[in-house]
Amino acid sequence: MKTRFICVFAAAVLFVSAVAAQEHPTVGMFPEAVFDAVEAGEAYAAVKVAAPGYTWAKSRWRPPLVVLLNGKKRASLIPIRGGEAAEYKVFLGPVGAGRHTVSVADPSKKEGRVVVESVSAGILYPRDDGYERISRAPVLLGRQDNESSDAPLMMWTVESATASGIALEYTVLFSNEDGGTKTAELMARYGRTVDIEYVYRVAFDADGRLVSETFQGPNHEELPFNGRKIGEHPVLRVCTFNNMVCDDGDSPFVFMNYPVEFDADGVRERMLDREPWINRVAFEELTREGKLTKSTPDPERMKIDDPRLYALVDIEADVPPGGPGIEISLKAAGGGEWRSASQGVDEMRFKGAGKARLGVLMPEGCSPEDIEAVRLEAVGVPGSRATILSLGPITFLDADFRPSHKEIIWKKKRALVAGSAPAIIKISE
Structure with a gap:
């Protein structure tokens, strides 16, 4: 439709x-x-x-x-x-x-x-x-x-x-x-x-x-x-x-909020990109409710680090019912380690389909220009498959919650198979 x-x-x-x-x-x-x-x-x-x-x-x-x-x-x-x-x-x-x-x-x-x-x-x-x-x-x-x-x-x-x-x-x-x-x-x-x-x-x-x-x-x-x-x-x-x-x-x-024009270009979270005050207000609520921590992952999954430290990765996936979850990891330049969105916690792994934005906690001071590569992996029953239809951009929020982006050159669909080697995409400057 x-x-x-x-x-x-x-x-x-x-x-x-x-x-x-x-x-x-x-x-x-x-x-x-x-x-x-x-x-x-x-x-x-x-x-x-x-x-x-x-x-x-x-x-x-x-x-x-x-x-x-x-x-x-x-x-x-x-x-x-x-x-x-x-x-x-x-x-x-x-x-x-x-x-x-x-x-x-x-x-x-x-x-x-x-x-x-x-x-x-x-x-x-x-x-x-x-x-x-x-x-x-x-x-x-x-x-x-x-x-x-x-x-x-x-x-x-x-x-x-x-x-x-x-x-x-x-x-x-x-x-x-x-x-x-x-x-x-x-x-x-x-x-x-x-x-x-x-x-x-x-x-x-x-x-x-x-x-x-x-x-x-x-x-x-x-x-x-x-x-x-x-x-x-x-x-x-x-x-x-x-x-x-x-x-x-x-x-x-x-x-009685007046409805606004929806941004059809990409994931629905792009609505937040054009209104940075929303992320600021959300951060203020996290602060007041005690939902921020430097000890991640939080065992209760109720707290996170400062949202401005997360790389936000847009993705579109075709996953059949009962298909695998998708683990996405990023690596910063200079020999940094791979950092995953789930931080090794199954409940935090993306298990949906369609367009989504995933958050990967990165080291303090990391910026879009520092991201060197993306790793994609299907996690589930061996042999189960998912297809990545599009990837990117990668978004960071600055000190005032304004977004900056890094595009990923994406040429074709890429199949992921649970139990097989992950796909690694190097990001061009």
Whole structure:
């Protein structure tokens, strides 16, 4: 099935009547945005805010800020990027024709806790490109601890062709997961400590009629959606510590992250490469939760070393059901030893298929230019096979979590056979 990746922002979307902030806004004097809707549509807003002196590593953020539409709460907002003045985009759901006002409130009423620099707002109409996708975006009710852990940072949308029409799938990126896959396994097998989960899928026939709605429930079970909606937006609640969702219940935390354009070129972890702040926030959460160590591998697989010491290797593999795991190792120039993603721990070895990013812990000071060779090995029942379809790039994060890459010249598929000699690929300068 051919899949294409889409952006929910229409090129011609109009931001209207953004009211600029004062240079030094006082408490309760946050800026507002006013917009006029000529007909019913879907509203959205962008809030530029900073939290002076705050970092996600320091403490939880409670209560969240509130984004209001016409004086009524629509969305929760956590200034998770701390003192950095950053823009947070949210969708606000359906609105009717007329004038509307978007505002921001801080329920804590603590002076100086936040500085709201600007608020802007806009609307998509049914005729606009992207309307269907924004109008179906799920409203995510947070867990009671999302003010300090596993916060939803990003949402994206994928449109795919089906036998009878199309499907829209919504995926959410969380700052970590407190249950499910352990931190060291996440880093080794996915090259990240954030959690990426599909939450909602809706399918239509060729005439645009609704065919089905499903969500990813506890135990990764795909379940039919039978919950309430705001307009056409399904309301889902994060109901497990590994960020699965349910279609019932309530929460004071209402997350309405505006879906962004998905990067179809390579592994989905490339979404983190274009938003370095996500890796920084994830690191801050690891710091606060005591999930960092210099003694690796951690016997409990709950802790890792500084993520900036890991080489992140993109790979695409074709592995049949029951096929072998794939061990990937790197060697630095100057006679360094081979270092594997799994660090010799079976639970940390990649055993999947498709596109993935694997994390290999390297010596301190190692950079992309230092990587001399890659070793690939199938680990499993002797004679079982896997095929490597593509390899690279290799990515490192700098001190500010910005990515740098080293490409690997890859000319053809390469078969790996468990029990046979590994394949060694030397990397050209």
